[in-house]
Structures are given as C-alpha cells and as structure tokens.
Amino acid sequence: MTKKIEKIKIGLLGAGWIGQHHGNNIIKNQYAELTAIADTDKTKMQNFQKKTGSSASIYEDYQVMLKRDDIDAVVIATPNFLHSEQAIASADAGKHIYLEKPMAINLEDSRKIAKKIQKAGVMSAMGYHRRFNPLVQYAKQLQDQGKLGEMVMVESDYIHHIPADWDIWEWAGQKNTGGHPIHGGGGHNIDLLRYFCGEVEEVSCYKDIRMPRKIQIDTEDIAIINLLFKNKTVGRVAVFLGPIIPFTFTLRLFGTKGTVDNNRVWLDSIPLFYEPGHEDDCILLPHSWIPDNVQGGVSETWSKCMDTFIDDIRLDRKPFNDVISGFNTASICSAAVESAIENKIVKPESL
Ligand SMILES: NC(=O)c1ccc[n+]([C@@H]2O[C@H](COP(=O)([O-])OP(=O)(O)OC[C@H]3O[C@@H](n4cnc5c(N)ncnc54)[C@H](O)[C@@H]3O)[C@@H](O)[C@H]2O)c1
Structure with missing residues (x-):
C-alpha cells in the first residue's frame, strides 16, 4: 500500500x-x-x-x-x-x-x-x-568544481524602469513604507554575490535621486555600492530605478581561472581566448538564463x-537561504545606505 x-x-x-x-x-x-x-x-x-x-x-x-x-x-x-x-x-x-x-x-x-x-x-x-536561476546554478557548479579558481572581482546590476503610474509607488517609493531600493532591489544582487563570495567586511556607497516621476521617491533611485568581501574579493552593485531600458539584471564573476560574464563563460582551459578573433571562443549559455525575469511573468525561479x-x-x-542569512544581506544594504549618507566606509558587522 x-x-x-x-x-x-x-x-x-x-x-x-x-x-x-x-x-x-x-x-x-x-x-x-x-x-x-x-x-x-x-x-x-x-x-x-x-x-x-x-x-x-x-x-x-x-x-x-x-x-x-x-x-x-x-x-x-x-x-x-x-x-x-x-x-x-x-x-x-x-x-x-x-x-x-x-x-x-x-x-x-x-x-x-x-x-x-x-x-x-x-x-x-x-x-x-535568483539563486535558483540556471545560470547562477551553472556558475555555482563551476565554482564548486574549482573551475573559476579564487574569486577576485564580482559585479551585479539591478536596473528596473518600473513605470511611474504603477500602483506600487503608493508604498514602494517612501522610506517609511518601502524602505530603501538599495535593499528592495539591490538586495537581490547582494544576496547573489554573497552566494559566491561569502560575507562582506566593508561597504562604500554613493546614492542620489535623479529620475523624474509623479510621486517622487524619498530615498534613492540610483546607487553604486562597492563591497570588500572577507575573502578579499572586491564587488560592485549598481541599483537604478527608472532608466529608459527594459529590466536588466547582470552577473559577472571574475576568478583566477575563469570568468562568468552573464551568459558567456571563459575558462583558462579554452585555448587562445585572449587572441583577437577568438572573442567568441567561450561557453555560450542560453540568453534566457540571464536572471532578468521580473517582467517576464511567471518565473521558474520563483x-x-x-x-x-x-x-x-x-x-x-x-x-x-533562510531569514538569518537574509539578515546578513540586510546589514550590507544598511551599511551601503549609511555609507552614502555619512560619506564613509561602513562595516556591516558594526551596525
Ligand atoms: N522576490 C521578488 O522578485 C519580488 C518581486 C516583486 C515583489 N516582491 C516583494 O513582494 C512584496 C509584495 O509586492 P507586490 O509587487 O506583490 O505588491 P502588491 O501591492 O501587488 O501586493 C501587496 C498585497 O498585499 C495586500 N495587503 C496590504 N496590506 C495588507 C495587510 N495588512 N494584510 C494582508 N494583505 C495586505 C494588498 O492588498 C496587496 O494585494 C513586496 O515586499 C515586494 O518587495 C518580491
């Protein structure tokens, strides 16, 4: 039975x-x-x-x-x-x-x-x-197999138009109801970079409000966040809400033995990848694997x-990836906000 x-x-x-x-x-x-x-x-x-x-x-x-x-x-x-x-x-x-x-x-x-x-x-x-995105899982496998070597530099961008007339602005644009987009949007990128590089020692950030909209955001719509991970990897996250471009989410991982540049992967075992004319000698993953699925309707990763x-x-x-891990992402986001406001480098662990 x-x-x-x-x-x-x-x-x-x-x-x-x-x-x-x-x-x-x-x-x-x-x-x-x-x-x-x-x-x-x-x-x-x-x-x-x-x-x-x-x-x-x-x-x-x-x-x-x-x-x-x-x-x-x-x-x-x-x-x-x-x-x-x-x-x-x-x-x-x-x-x-x-x-x-x-x-x-x-x-x-x-x-x-x-x-x-x-x-x-x-x-x-x-x-x-986005940790469940096929590109992210593929890159994680490469990393776990040692094919990327030591991580040196990582980058991820969150660039989201979000039309000015969407209902979501009623709560999402204000600090006391939506919080900071550095966390709301950029948290995705920071969570992903933590997946590959672990925890962060220091954060510095520049932020501003630049794009016109009917209900203006009171936090930031543009932020560039620099990260120094405990393992000495350096990282950069850009958050931009409102630019004239479809939703764009990028991921670039540079290791001592290999590079993941969105859906293109180079490994040191690929001959002559550095010579002119060999730029396309890479592992080309499906374009749909780039984790840019917010506006694409029902997402497999959800x-x-x-x-x-x-x-x-x-x-x-x-x-x-529990809420305790989520707190580490939240601390890095808060460190970025404090860094931008106070114009200083902030250690997430000090908050
Ligand atoms: N992980 C992702 O990729 C992702 C994508 C979009 C949104 N989100 C998050 O999901 C959350 C919701 O976003 P959304 O775009 O669906 O917003 P939404 O405005 O479409 O939905 C929010 C819902 O909550 C309801 N609500 C409001 N007050 C309530 C209460 N007191 N009790 C119960 N329900 C209440 C509203 O009526 C509404 O149906 C936000 O935190 C957002 O950041 C995550």
Whole structure:
C-alpha cells in the first residue's frame, strides 16, 4: 500500500502581484496545499479564487488566519512595511515562514525578525529566487568544481524602469513604507554575490535621486555600492530605478581561472581566448538564463524557491537561504545606505 503523502498547509499573506504567483506555485506543488489567503482587499482574493479554482479560505485579517492550528507555514508577500509585524506574529504562532524581500524597511526590524525566527525554531526562506536561476546554478557548479579558481572581482546590476503610474509607488517609493531600493532591489544582487563570495567586511556607497516621476521617491533611485568581501574579493552593485531600458539584471564573476560574464563563460582551459578573433571562443549559455525575469511573468525561479521551502519543511532539512542569512544581506544594504549618507566606509558587522 502506498504511504499517504502529508501536504504542507500554507497560508498566503498578500494576494497582490507576487502573492498570486506564489499562490499558483503552491497550488502546483504536490506536497503542499494553499489552505488560506489573507489580504485586506477581498476582491483580489475572490478574483484569485475564480482564476485558479482554489478553495482556500479567505481572511481580511491575517491575525485570524494565523490562529488556525492546521496551517503549517505562511508566505508573506505584503508591502515591505508590513513584513516585520507579520513575520513576528507568524513566528509567534509557530508557522514556518517564506518572507519576501526586503526583510523589513530598516535594520532594527530585520534584526527583530531574525531573532524571533531563531527563537521560535521555525523554518524560514527569503524570497531571493535568483539563486535558483540556471545560470547562477551553472556558475555555482563551476565554482564548486574549482573551475573559476579564487574569486577576485564580482559585479551585479539591478536596473528596473518600473513605470511611474504603477500602483506600487503608493508604498514602494517612501522610506517609511518601502524602505530603501538599495535593499528592495539591490538586495537581490547582494544576496547573489554573497552566494559566491561569502560575507562582506566593508561597504562604500554613493546614492542620489535623479529620475523624474509623479510621486517622487524619498530615498534613492540610483546607487553604486562597492563591497570588500572577507575573502578579499572586491564587488560592485549598481541599483537604478527608472532608466529608459527594459529590466536588466547582470552577473559577472571574475576568478583566477575563469570568468562568468552573464551568459558567456571563459575558462583558462579554452585555448587562445585572449587572441583577437577568438572573442567568441567561450561557453555560450542560453540568453534566457540571464536572471532578468521580473517582467517576464511567471518565473521558474520563483517556483523553485517555493518548492525548496516546501521540501525544507517536509524533509526537515537545513534551509537553503533562510531569514538569518537574509539578515546578513540586510546589514550590507544598511551599511551601503549609511555609507552614502555619512560619506564613509561602513562595516556591516558594526551596525
Ligand atoms: N522576490 C521578488 O522578485 C519580488 C518581486 C516583486 C515583489 N516582491 C516583494 O513582494 C512584496 C509584495 O509586492 P507586490 O509587487 O506583490 O505588491 P502588491 O501591492 O501587488 O501586493 C501587496 C498585497 O498585499 C495586500 N495587503 C496590504 N496590506 C495588507 C495587510 N495588512 N494584510 C494582508 N494583505 C495586505 C494588498 O492588498 C496587496 O494585494 C513586496 O515586499 C515586494 O518587495 C518580491
């Protein structure tokens, strides 16, 4: 007789743009059940139910949903300023937590979340889905096999037009509701560079507000962040919201034995790669592997990130990239903000 597979019962907080993608990915996972949805906008939840045929219970007050003992885990996909309150309440209720980035709108709240999750002993995952991108996984394999050698210099850019008339500006553009784009957008890049290079010793940053928009951002829309990793790798992240270009996410890793330049890879074993006429003698990965999928609709990497969270709970594994790791990304982002404001080099560990 086949053993009955236990399903992880999940409650979704926030049925907005990304919440609906997460809801769909939970429904598709054979080991999970979308048991409940909480959103202050009832129509959004009802529309999602109609679209998907989901019979998840709906709640306008997430606190009522958290009282259900049969819910094992929650996915928090609400505006940034709510993450802290909702993650802490979820950990208090003993739920495992998938938390969308940024962790919170300031480092103090991020620290409170990390401490609470650690104390509650619940499983957690950060929504840094780009770690699951095929290019990133390919590069990680090369690194683990020693084919890139020692990492020397790494770069990653987050360049996102975000049209000025999108609803998201109502909360995303302001410090007290959206936090800093250095964390909201650049956190993705910093998380990825940490995946390859480990933790960061020092940060310096220049930031400004340059692009015109109806509801003006009060933090920054352009930032150049320099990183010195503990392993002596130097790094650079650019965050730019609003330029006239489709969403662009780049990744360049320079090691002593090999280079990953987005979807082109050079290794020292490729003959004459440095000679004129041999510029294309590289390993050419599919262009679609470049992690630029924010505007491309449902992303495979979101579902892989969710599937991994579900498997981490089900199989009681060490979490792949938990909220405690997310706190290190949050500290680096806060160090960048402080560096730009104070015009000095900042050590994330000092914050
Ligand atoms: N990982 C990624 O690539 C990625 C991409 C986009 C957004 N995000 C993150 O996901 C979060 C949501 O972003 P979005 O673009 O889906 O925003 P959104 O505005 O489309 O959705 C937010 C939803 O939260 C609901 N909400 C507001 N207050 C609530 C409350 N008190 N309780 C329950 N629900 C409430 C809103 O009604 C809305 O449906 C943000 O933190 C954002 O940074 C992550």
